[in-house]
Amino acid sequence: MSAAAADGTGAGAANGAGRMIDLRSDTVTRPTEAMRAAMAAAPVGDDCYGDDPTVLELERRTAEILGKEAAMYVPTGTMSNQLALRAHTEPGDTVLIGPGAHIWFGEGGAPSPISGVVIRPLEGDxxxxxxxTLRAALNLDMGTVRARMQSPxxxxxxxxTHNGAGGAVWPLDLLREMLAAAREAGLATHLDGxxxxxxxxxxxxxxxxFAVxxxxxxxxxxxxxxxxLGxxxxxxxxxxxxxxxxxxxxxGGFRQAGIVAAGALYALEHHRERLTRxxxxxRRLARGLAAIRGLEVDVEGVETNIVRFRTTAVDAxxxxxxxxxxGVLLNAYNRRDLRVIPHLHTTDGDVADALEVFRRAAA
Ligand SMILES: Cc1ncc(COP(=O)(O)O)c(C=O)c1O
Known part of the structure; x- marks a missing residue:
């Protein structure tokens, strides 16, 4: 049995990427045959009328998994994050955010034109x-006349996990302490999860x-x-x-969205547990990259599915x-930094083949 079949993904049939090994992102996946069948059979309504049964079921299940009262299905993560900013703030407000956050760097500058907010980045690791760090950022001349002149x-x-930091996981205790400080200060809180x-x-x-x-x-x-999508x-x-x-x-109202919501529901129930693969x-990619002369990688820093590495000889x-x-696709960010992400269709054979290609490309 092939590694793809062992994953239960049916990757060979569903992945139309030919013989290319695509490690650019975990977003380049294709729906599996089983997911497509679920989508084809999905009952649908009209998302704008709020009566698409598959969307409603996806929203119910997502809220349940996250321990929240309600959830709303939207086409993209960017829209979801930016709707959160808009719903929590008024124009002129300040939003505090960690270093390298996707909301700040990766969403086309949306916080400014869409919500009219000021983004203030915090330092961190x-x-x-x-x-x-959060408390220090809040302690800006509070109680003086200048407080009235500042953006609240x-x-x-x-x-x-943090994309820019190579899929790093926030330790729960640090997260909870930070959230307690935010609560003390009466701030609203949003997680880009x-x-x-x-x-x-x-x-x-x-x-x-993690959502508490x-x-x-x-x-x-x-x-x-x-x-x-979604x-x-x-x-x-x-x-x-x-x-x-x-x-x-x-x-963002997307009518018979139940077709794609069915894919998301299928993914929620069938593809979360396999992420450890x-x-x-x-980790195997990281260890292999570390052994190649001309490449540098923080192997210990690879906690989830993202591997960031640097070239020291050849331009990235x-x-x-x-x-x-x-035959291997990956992302270069600048002259030195690159990223690979194994995903639903990546097999153990792909990992071995990609490392061989990296070895030759670094020479
Ligand atoms: C951490 C993070 N948040 C939000 C997004 C935005 O998602 P989308 O591409 O669906 O708009 C991304 C996209 O890669 C991301 O990595």
Missing amino acids: RGMFDAA VRLVCAEN ARLWNATAASGIPEAE GFDTVNVCFSKALGAP SALAGPADLIERARRFKQLYG DHARA PEFAGRCREA
């Missing part, structure tokens, strides 16, 4: 910041535990879980209702170009 801090955002599933798979801590203390949580079904924003029913108004305003393959775009010619 591996995308995380602690309670002391309204919201603090965290990301778990696009890959929260990976934090759970790596730590054994249920998603709902956050008002809202974004999760993505299209990252690592293999659904074709994310959800979960939180208190009244806040999610407020966000629904903005979803419509941003053009991606993590094992990521040149390295990525050589790999592409040899």
Whole structure:
């Protein structure tokens, strides 16, 4: 039995990527045959009328997994995060956020035009910041006349796992301390949990535990879980209702969305547990990369499915170009930094073949 078949993904049939080994992202997956069957059979209604039964079931199940009152299905993680910012804030408010956060760096500058908020980045390590850093950031001339002249801090955002930090998992105790400081200060809190599933798979801590203390949580079904698209924003029913108004305003009502929601539901029930296999393959890739002269990788830092590494000899775009010619796709970010992510369709054979290509490309 092939490794893909052993994963139960039916990858060979569903992955139309030919012989390329695509390690650019965990978003490049194709729906499996079983997922496509679930999508084809899905009962649908109209998302804008709020009567698509498959969307409603996905929202119910997502809220249940995250331990929140309500959830709202939306087309993308960017929309989910930005709806959270809009629902929590008023124009002119400040949002505190960790270093390298996707909401800040990866969403087209949306917080400014969409919510009119000021993003204030906090310092930290591996995308995380602690309670002391948060308290220090809030202690800005409070109680003086200048406080009235400042933009009020309204919201603090965290990301778990952290994409920019190579899939790092926030330790629960640090997260809880930071959230207690946010609560003390009366701040709203949002978690970008696009890959929260990976934090759970790596730590054994249920998603709902990581979500405790956050008002809202974004999760993505299209990252690592293999659904074709879609994310959800979960939180208190009244806040999610407020966000629904903005979803419509941003053009996010997507009619017979039950077709794709069925893929997300299938992914939730069938593809979360297998994420540990991606993590094992990521560690194998990291160890293999570390053994190649001309490449550097923090093997210990690979906690989930993302492997970030550096070239020390060949320029990263040149390295990525050589790999592409040899049949392996990966992302280069600048002249030195690259990333690979094994996913639903990546087999043990792919890992071995990709490492051989990396060895030749680094020479
Ligand atoms: C951490 C994180 N949050 C949010 C998003 C945005 O998701 P989407 O691409 O569905 O808009 C991404 C996308 O990669 C991400 O990595």
